Amino acid sequence: MPNRIKEEIERLKNERGAIILAHSYQPGVIQDTADFVGDSLELSRTAAKESAELVVFCGVKFMAETAKLLSPDSTVVLAAPDADCSLAACMSGADLREMKKKYPGAKAVTYVNSTIDLKAESWACCTSANSVEVVEAAPSDEVIFGPDRNLGTWVAENTGKKLHIWPGGCHAHSGADIRDLREKKAEWPDAEVLVHPESPSVFLWEADAVLGTGGMIRHVEGSRAERFIIGTEEGMIYRLETLFPDRVFVAAGKIVCDDMGFTTPELVLKALESRNNGIEIPDELADKAAAAVRRMTEIG
Ligand code: SF4
Incomplete structure (x- = not known):
């Protein structure tokens, strides 16, 4: 990322009391720019806890909406306004x-x-x-x-x-080819296979553990294995490599979410500059949707 953009992002973030949240599937350069990286619920909880004036969300639409539900007083802007989720x-x-x-x-x-x-x-x-x-x-x-x-x-x-x-x-997980995973397993017989439950059942049957992205991080932390085959969106490989530089990770196949790749440093800067495209949730839906999300957080 050019230094000029990096510096401008830092300056505006401080000036506007903003935080930048990035999902673990975001491109590496965006993960490096963010104040917090995590799964969608971790990020929504972070937004609620931080009570920032402005939240720039790097991910897809439903994630920014969930953050807005839990932080109704913050302005939540999706950095890439066209990023949506096929699921x-x-x-x-x-x-x-x-x-x-x-x-x-x-x-x-x-x-x-x-x-x-x-x-x-x-x-x-x-x-x-x-x-x-x-x-x-x-x-x-x-x-x-x-x-x-x-x-x-x-x-x-x-x-x-x-x-x-x-x-x-999800088009990204559903489109994965089991032959790619089998090839990787043959190449790396000692590796642990971690697969996201959005993947087709045949992937889950061949996994050592079926986990969401947060669970994958905790699993690697507690594991003695040195190599891992990761069955989820490819951005997660960057996240794991950043957190565990002494371990080796390889993707289980081509699992790419195009919309997650829409975010660029220029769009993050634009979101900080404009603050105009804040997520709005119709009043008649907000309370009921927030109640469903809160019930989940109360259960687990
Ligand atoms: S990988 Fe992309 S399409 Fe699939 S569930 Fe996540 S955001 Fe939606």
């Missing part, structure tokens, strides 16, 4: 209303990678890390789960509940 786009609040008619006794648990109107219709949200706990805590034997079918299938296998799963998916 969140798979299911709407109207889709969930239809499912509720079909399964009237079932509570709805929605992955945090979702739109605000879907969250507002849900009993609770969950992350990949606490999805099993939240589904177990739902006061019904049957649970509607969406929008990710791979995560839903994994949760169904790990709980005693009957799940009605919406057939959505």
